[in-house]
Amino acid sequence: MRHLRTDGILVAGFSAGGHLAASLATRYKQKIYPAIDALDDTDARPAVVGAIYPVISLSPDIGHHDSTSNLVGPNPDAEAIARHSPALQVSTETPPMFLAHAVDDAAVNPANTLAMMQALMTAKRPVEAHFLRKADTPSARGVPASPIGRGRTCFTLGRRPTLPDKPRDGINSMTMEISRRSLAKWAAALGSAQFLPRLASAATISSETQADVMAFVNPALRPSAAVVARMTAEHGTPSDATLATLRRPHPEVMPKRLPDVPVDEHLVPVPGGPAVKVYVINARVGAKRPAVVHMHGGGYIAGTADFEIGKHQALAQQLDCVIATVNYRLAPETRFTGSIEDNYAALKWVHDHAAELGVDIARIAVMGESAGGGHAARLAITARDRGEVPVCFQTLIYPMLDDRTGSTIMPPFPVGAIGWNAASNRYGWASFLGMEPGSSSVPASAVPARVTDLSGLPPAFIAVGGIDLFVTEDLNYAQRLLNAKVPCEVLVVPGAYHGFDIIAADTPPARQFTTAKLNALRRAFGNMDV
Missing domain, CATH: 3.40.50 (Rossmann fold)
Known part of the structure; x- marks a missing residue:
């Protein structure tokens, strides 16, 4: 004492x-x-x-x-x-x-x-x-x-x-x-x-x-x-x-939509569930351009696809691509099996409707931030396992990959001390899984970090802040991808917290982060000059 x-x-x-x-x-x-x-x-x-x-x-x-x-x-x-x-x-x-x-x-x-x-x-x-x-x-x-x-x-x-x-x-x-x-x-x-x-x-x-x-x-x-x-x-x-308060919309902070970049809403059928809404941005009939299937963040429990449409319009314009962002069902009302099927249905729909959307089926990438990054990683695994849709690239932005973070694996100080923290992570995963996270009974089909075989997955770009709660699990996943002979580019921004690129978008670290993400997608789509 x-x-x-x-x-x-x-x-x-x-x-x-x-x-x-x-x-x-x-x-x-x-x-x-x-x-x-x-x-x-x-x-x-x-x-x-x-x-x-x-x-x-x-x-x-x-x-x-x-x-x-x-x-x-x-x-x-x-x-x-x-x-x-x-x-x-x-x-x-x-x-x-x-x-x-x-x-x-x-x-x-x-x-x-x-x-x-x-x-x-x-x-x-x-x-x-x-x-x-x-x-x-x-x-x-x-x-x-x-x-x-x-x-x-x-x-x-x-x-x-x-x-x-x-x-x-x-x-x-x-x-x-x-x-x-x-x-x-x-x-x-x-x-x-x-x-x-x-x-x-x-x-x-x-x-x-x-x-x-x-x-x-x-x-x-x-x-x-x-x-x-x-x-x-x-x-x-x-x-x-x-939860209701957390999900309350805040239109006053939504990025403004661009008038010259088209946005179309589609209801995509989901086997065994209700149709999922997909917002298709910058489609052009007769073209043959790359596409990004995007999943939004929100800890698996919050967020909507329409919130950042303005940001995606700008991204689609910069990359000259089509972006399809998925309004997947949220937990805890829908467990992981439902939202995984929502995202896969959207991916397959983009692939099957490539001609009318102006999409090159050889250049379809998946992307997401936070829980959306977890969904993107899970979608790449599902697409590999089902063998119906080739995915050319996965862009995982501070992805939420491992239910054990904050439950049975505790981050060292100061990781996770700003923003999304261990307690929030436990609630998000418990809602998504329908069980307490961290135990041996958690199904690998729900958690990318628990999937034993990562071979055959598309190349990846993983970016995360140095004090983000997810930094360790993201680096571990990147290492496992590399060990499975999957090309993986990794960016860790020192001293950056979860979501800093959105909250402090005009700062030098955020600009560096966003530029690296854009350049990774450009290379994935065939532009090797960046």
């Missing part, structure tokens, strides 16, 4: 004693347990309390250890559980606490410790927590029990502690400040996110932490990043309750 430096009485407990210690911290002078009445009878409030692998549930919403019945009786009701749940009794007077747990503890759900941590953080109480693998605990290596283990990550709230100049006992330490948002990431890593309240504050970044984040943002993008961070804090994490 070296990061919680304070004078006074230290109370600590291991296993069941950890629960008693936490109870003492939160129920001081309330005569809850005889075991701690002696301390209650003194006037010395604990200065620091440690709870190591607390064995009794610290939250009424989390599955209980068998020994719970020893304390509250068999089959306890909610009132009895609440009476013995320290997490429900935290106040602004709760002393600083140290918590430790093994993330793979089979006997005691580590979500107990996370629930306690969240309660302390909500009350703005200092808390230090260590999470480590069971095999890395000192007790597993034959040394006295201690909260410190190799490979641990230590989170401290409220101030930046000072670490020793050299690791102690061969321990490599990393210390960083935690926010409630970071806590949600750890909860997901432990498979316990469903037990933690989805607070709007979970998406906020404290002023000190925001300053830390901004140090990693490209200087040209910092003004827009601050706006994005503030908007994320105001709107919170997407949920079923906020």
Whole structure:
């Protein structure tokens, strides 16, 4: 507990004693347990309390250890559980606490410790927590029990502690400040996110932490990043309750349509489902030009194809191509099987109607941003597997490819700290899949990153920001494409957050990003001079 430096009485407990210690911290002078009445009878409030692998549930919403019945009786009701749940009794007077747990503890759900941590953080109480693998605990290596283990990550709230100049006992330490948002990431890593309240504050970044984040943002993008961070804090994490608001149209910010570039609406039949609306931009009968089948972004849960028609008109004009943008069905109302079929139906329709659209069937590319990038990658895989439509190229702009990001794979700080974050990602994937993301039961047919065979796919261009939540999964996918002998060009813009090219389009990093995308498409369509 070296990061919680304070004078006074230290109370600590291991296993069941950890629960008693936490109870003492939160129920001081309330005569809850005889075991701690002696301390209650003194006037010395604990200065620091440690709870190591607390064995009794610290939250009424989390599955209980068998020994719970020893304390509250068999089959306890909610009132009895609440009476013995320290997490429900935290106040602004709760002393600083140290918590430790093994993330793979089979006997005691580590979500107990996370629930306690969240309660302390909500009350703005200092808390230090260590999470480590069971095999890395000192007790597993034959040394006295201690909260410190190799490979641990230590989170401290409220101030930046000072670490020793050299690791102690061969321990490599990393210390960083935690926010409630970071806590949600750890909860997901432990498979316990469903037990933690989805607070709007979970998406906020404290002023000190925001300053830390901004140090990693490209200087040209910092003004827009601050706006994005503030908007994320105001709107919170997407949920079923906020979905309607998230989907509300904002025509005042839609790119203006160009009067001289035609746009036609088509209802394309979808086998086994309703027809999907496809907006065809810049078609010209009798021509033979390249085409882009485009899927919009929105985390699989929001967005519409018509929102960026003005932008696509400009793109079609620049590339002298046809663009067909698909208004695929959204989750959670429609799961992945439906939207995949919407996109494939649009692709096949463009191919089958190439003559009337003025499309060269040998130069049909797929493209998308964010969730649309995930759809584009999935569409390229579906087209390869069905063998009906040749796709010449896939343009994947910060694509959303892996459901495990933010659930079982946690990004390092500051990745995902601006804009679309781990909590939002979990909701988007859960809505799209119809199940919790990250588990081994998630079907590979829904998730490009889970597809084992990437051979035979069209060449790709993948572009992403250096602090975008998707940067690691995108680079991993690019590496796997290359390993499968699929040509892949990759662009990572240092210090760029998710969607920066749209939000800060006039900045040098965004212009560089967009130019690289355009040139990749030009080369794919046969212009090798760029």
